[in-house]
Amino acid sequence: MLITMNENKLVWSVQNQKKVFSCPVFSVRDIVSLSPGGDRAHFSVIDAADWAIIIPLLEKDGRKYFVMVRQWRHGTQTISLEFPGGVIERGEDPLAGARRELLEETGYSAGKIQKLGELSPNPAIMSNRVHFFMGTELVDSGKQSLDEDEFVEIELTPEEEVIRAIGQPPYVHALMASALSFYLGGRGL
Numbered sequence: 001m002l003i004t005m006n007e008n009k010l011v012w013s014v015q016n017q018k019k020v021f022s023c024p025v026f027s028v029r030d031i032v033s034l035s036p037g038g039d040r041a042h043f044s045v046i047d048a049a050d051w052a053i054i055i056p057l058l059e060k061d062g063r064k065y066f067v068m069v070r071q072w073r074h075g076t077q078t079i080s081l082e083f084p085g086g087v088i089e090r091g092e093d094p095l096a097g098a099r100r101e102l103l104e105e106t107g108y109s110a111g112k113i114q115k116l117g118e119l120s121p122n123p124a125i126m127s128n129r130v131h132f133f134m135g136t137e138l139v140d141s142g143k144q145s146l147d148e149d150e151f152v153e154i155e156l157t158p159e160e161e162v163i164r165a166i167g168q169p170p171y172v173h174a175l176m177a178s179a180l181s182f183y184l185g186g187r188g189l
Contacts, residue, residue: 009036020044046126052098053085053179054133055116056108057159064159067138069105069152070170081155081170083179094118094131102135104145106154111137116182121175132179134186 012033021028026048034040056067066083073080084105088097095113103109116132146152165171166180 011036012041015040044125048087048126048128049090050088050094050097050128051085051121051130051175052088052094052101052133053083053130053175054098054102054110054113054135055083055179055183056102056106056110056135056138058138058156060156065156066159066162067102067106067108068155068157068162070155071150071152073173076172078172079170080173080176081157082173082176085175088131095133098131098133098135103141104147105150105152107141107143107145108135108138109141110135111139114186116179116186119178130175130178132182134183 012035014031014033016032017029019027020030026046029045029047031043031045032040033043058065058067068081069084070079070081072078084102085098086101086105088094089100092100095115099110099113113133113135116134118129118131120126121128121130144152144154162171162180163184166177171177
């Protein structure tokens, strides 16, 4: 039997907040909130721009491939193989951001883009969203347009390899697993 609750009994009330740190990628707010039971508590929230991730699907010789990017990740100090993606620019539509990131990182454009879903990367401490897309009818311009601090190699990776190896190096980025989950769900798997 499913037990339901009145969600109002779960809501915290923000009493005070202030930005305590800021850098080009994110900022941090300290928040003082009142619990549903009336107790005051302090929390920190990371504010960052929304992100877009796109799964570029290429069919070649009867097989499905993902156009992926291999790059260094400073947080884990490892190489990661990922779907293209990045920060959605201020005022930019998430679909336009996905289209731009695909072209910049891989040189591919997609004739067709479908939104797969969106999630909160970590709602306990982060305020942003990540938007997931799939791109098909790909055309390769042969030219990347990377930021000066981006060093990215393009890799055509068989679909079945990514499905089999997700969670193992170099497929360790949790948001890529989320993207793949949306992709598989859309295929009924």
